[in-house]
Amino acid sequence: MRTGKGMSELDVLVVGGGISGLAIAHCLTRSGLTVEVWESDTRVGGKIDTVVKQGYRLESAASMVVNFRSEVDQFLLTAGLQASKRARASHAKRYVLDADRLCELPSGLRDMLGLSLFSRFGKLRLLAEPLVPRGWNPHESVTEFVTRRLGKEFLEKIFEPYVAGLLASDVDLAEARATMPRLTALEERYGSLALGAILKKVCRRGNGARPDVFSFRGGMATLVETLAREGGFRVRRDLRVSQVWPVSNGWMASGVMGDSSRATFSKQLILSTPADAAASLVDHLDAELARLLRTIEYAPVNVVHTGFDRTTITHPLNGSGFLVPRCSGFAPNGCLWMSKLFPDHAPEGQVLLSTYLGGARDPAAANWDATRTLDTVMHMLRVLLGIKVGPEMLHIVSHARALPLYHGAYSQRLAAIDRRLAALPGLYLEANYKGGVSVRDRILRADLMATRILRHRNSVLSNNTRARVPAGMQDMTPASATIR
């Protein structure tokens, strides 16, 4: 539909074409809404990108999807992505570094009790978990929660490296409820993680949704590029949104595209940018909302991709990689054996190892120069994998703001953000600083967000009421906004 001087009218404008924005746009389009995504970069995908170098396929951020939810399967099906899925190789054992050896990560309680990774005391402490009373502090850190329920050994050997390696977070600062909501929910609901997990497993039997680890033919870029191409919505690239403001019945957004500007009206507006970019856009509407968004910290991460001839590595590489605990003395947080997980990520006879440096545990490491970075990574790979020579391929991806840190009383901060947003009807915030950073969580949240938006739209339609500019906001049109 078009209004005024050739200005298009949209049901929803999504600002930001990362996986969060693209997934929401697809879910809304699927429900019959007219949606556009405006992305400031010349490519879509945000953090997610796949680069090919010397025959290696290199992932900039997410390198796989770990899924156990049928909604994600359904999403991929409607997006035409099921046929492009590439399952992880089946021999995917995972390791954690313990002293100077790689120990297989346990996949269940029975495994844990049999492993030499834990001392006898550590195993007894694990067995006592169902006897531990429920906690009282909703903002407990991961360290407090895991130590209380499972013991210090379990924290140091499993959770600390997991939270640092996968989320770039610091267990001492990360809020348990925001960082691992499924685990804390087990305590809330069943009073015990072990009992809750067993009960959930029994109940889940037969309902079909099985854990699935996969990438896509051509790598993770296929996910975002397919959504942008075939998701049913229009994507405008190289268009940085610089202003948003409420008008009668909806929202205006304007931005810069090359040396021209563009503006549009949409009934509802979703900001799917990182928190600091969202803060700049809402600052003139609600300074407190902007302040809250700016308090969300991000950790820097460098992804160090190294390619080797298989014959130069003595380790059997019979798994998917390893995590590194903070007490190990090695700087990296972990290393993925990418070509073992997905053989099409390296040329025949070659091996791709992707190592992660930085995060909240050691942010300074993400600022090291290439020489120090490579020396640090090679020292670890030499010791642990018996690599004899330097890599034949090196590619470093630097993310200055890689991942949001769910630190402090995080869920309280998100609740405060939601309360302030309630005064700005038709405006939504949705990106990886809310509800999980993984691609799976981004798709699940997109599904939820689409349901919420449709509900809002239907209630407006059925009440035959028109959304109004909130009181006191009639003069929020930025003076500099020119609509062409």
Ligand SMILES: Cc1cc2nc3c(=O)[nH]c(=O)nc-3n(C[C@H](O)[C@H](O)[C@H](O)COP(=O)(O)OP(=O)(O)OC[C@H]3O[C@@H](n4cnc5c(N)ncnc54)[C@H](O)[C@@H]3O)c2cc1C
């Ligand atoms: C190193 C690393 C490894 C990871 N590994 C995994 C993994 O293996 N599996 C997994 O599930 N997850 C993984 N993740 C997490 C996952 O990749 C990210 O959480 C997710 O891609 C973030 O998506 P997003 O859309 O929320 O944000 P982003 O990708 O940051 O997208 C935000 C978009 O908004 C755009 N934007 C910003 N400002 C404006 C503006 N003013 N106007 C228009 N556009 C704007 C940006 O250009 C960007 O495209 C990893 C992340 C990192 C960093």
